[in-house]
Amino acid sequence: MIIVIPTKTSGEKSFISENFGRANYFYVYDTxxxxxxxxxxxxxxxxxxxxxxxxEFVLKHKADIxxxxxxxxxxxxxxxxxxxxxxxxxxxxxxxxxxxxxxxxKELI
Amino acid sequence: MRIAVLSGKGGTGKxxxxxxxxxxxxxxxxxxxxxxxxxxxxxxKGDKIVKQVxxxxxxxxxxxxxLCGKCADFCRFNALAIIIDKVRVFSSLCHSCGGxxxxxxxxxxxxxxxxxxxxxxxxxxxxxxxxxxMNIKEETGVKIIDxxxxxxxxxxxxxxxxxxxxxxCSVMGSIKNADYCLLVAEPTIFGxxxxxxxxxxxxxxxxxxxxxxxxxxxxxxxxxxxxSENIEVLLExxxxxxxxxxxxxxxxxxxxxxxxxxxxxxADKLLVRxx
Ligand code: SF4
Ligand code: SF4
Numbered sequence: 609m610i611i612v613i614p615t616k617t618s619g620e621k622s623f624i625s626e627n628f629g630r631a632n633y634f635y636v637y638d639t640x641x642x643x644x645x646x647x648x649x650x651x652x653x654x655x656x657x658x659x660x661x662x663x664e665f666v667l668k669h670k671a672d673i674x675x676x677x678x679x680x681x682x683x684x685x686x687x688x689x690x691x692x693x694x695x696x697x698x699x700x701x702x703x704x705x706x707x708x709x710x711x712x713x714k715e716l717i
Numbered sequence: 718m719r720i721a722v723l724s725g726k727g728g729t730g731k732x733x734x735x736x737x738x739x740x741x742x743x744x745x746x747x748x749x750x751x752x753x754x755x756x757x758x759x760x761x762k763g764d765k766i767v768k769q770v771x772x773x774x775x776x777x778x779x780x781x782x783x784l785c786g787k788c789a790d791f792c793r794f795n796a797l798a799i800i801i802d803k804v805r806v807f808s809s810l811c812h813s814c815g816g817x818x819x820x821x822x823x824x825x826x827x828x829x830x831x832x833x834x835x836x837x838x839x840x841x842x843x844x845x846x847x848x849x850x851m852n853i854k855e856e857t858g859v860k861i862i863d864x865x866x867x868x869x870x871x872x873x874x875x876x877x878x879x880x881x882x883x884x885x886c887s888v889m890g891s892i893k894n895a896d897y898c899l900l901v902a903e904p905t906i907f908g909x910x911x912x913x914x915x916x917x918x919x920x921x922x923x924x925x926x927x928x929x930x931x932x933x934x935x936x937x938x939x940x941x942x943x944x945s946e947n948i949e950v951l952l953e954x955x956x957x958x959x960x961x962x963x964x965x966x967x968x969x970x971x972x973x974x975x976x977x978x979x980x981x982x983x984a985d986k987l988l989v990r991x992x
Contacts, residue, residue, distance in 0.1 A: 655886075656856055657795025657810045664789065664798035686800055 725911020
């Protein structure tokens with residue numbers, strides 16, 4: 609399973625970004641390999657179409673899960689049916705992945 | 718002289734000032750560049766000539782496409798994206814640069830014409846009135862505005878440009894060949910904030926500016942700002958219920974002797990000929 613998380617800084621100790629498309633980074637975690645990688649959000653400063661590009665990024669990584677407090681309408685429209693979104697806790701990336709795997713995060717609807 | 722009328726936000730009286738100013742200047746043209754919410758033609762009523770504005774939008778031949786992603790990476794407007802197993806075109810974001818067609822290694826991209834809006838022209842008591850209207854669902858009216866500005870290049874008379882609100886790309890397009898920028902603001906804290914926003918933009922483009930205070934009151938917040946930045950306040954239109962009513966009924970206030978002098982004074986200061 610692949611999890612994508614929008615983050616403020618890089619790495620598993622980062623806090624979660626309040627925004628999805630406008631996050632500084634995306635943390636992509638592979639639960640099978642137990643490997644996480646941080647990607648710079650290349651579309652952060654684009655005036656338009658960020659939601660589209662973010663959805664493309666998520667689909668390119670074949671993600672199953674997003675952990676984000678919010679997600680734009682455009683992204684959601686493109687991701688619906690392929691990806692589920694869960695609401696993060698207040699803690700860092702690592703804790704959120706743990707909580708998610710333990711079934712402690714709620715789905716965003 | 719080409720006068721652009723701007724405000725940081727809609728609803729500050731930008732169209733009100735533009736329409737009346739154009740009306741008192743002999744044969745001045747009025748350009749309505751607020752293509753998202755064109756209101757100018759509510760005042761300048763008349764038969765219109767309507768022209769479609771088309772753009773070229775890419776179409777993908779999905780059988781030929783190898784999903785290499787070159788087109789999506791190339792498009793700096795984010796109008797293309799690989800969504801699962803197809804390149805999708807988000808045509809409302811496309812700026813018709815034609816680049817994706819060139820970068821596609823297997824020639825899977827062709828173009829079709831798509832209407833994004835219209836341009837309407839009319840003649841009103843010697844004033845040429847040109848306005849644009851963007852189709853709903855489009856994200857940018859820049860192309861329509863460019864087209865209006867292009868048409869207006871041949872106009873030898875004075876021109877008043879009713880710009881879109883805010884400080885985005887479409888405003889930049891509207892003011893690019895203006896000689897003067899008239900900033901309309903209301904004397905409130907928000908009004909000042911919005912004024913500062915557009916003022917900054919006009920400074921980036923090194924335009925001459927002046928301020929019109931609409932719904933002027935005893936709050937001198939705009940005057941203070943104008944003084945500190947050394948900008949001239951050309952006109953203060955006091956808050957007046959009757960004036961508000963005339964305007965909201967789509968009437969040109971300057972037709973009324975009682976209000977005409979406001980706009981004549983403004984026109985005078987802008988050094989143009991009056992009716
Ligand atoms: S024509 Fe230009 S703007 Fe439109 S999709 Fe192609 S690359 Fe993007
Ligand atoms: S560049 Fe051509 S082949 Fe590559 S993804 Fe785009 S349309 Fe398909």
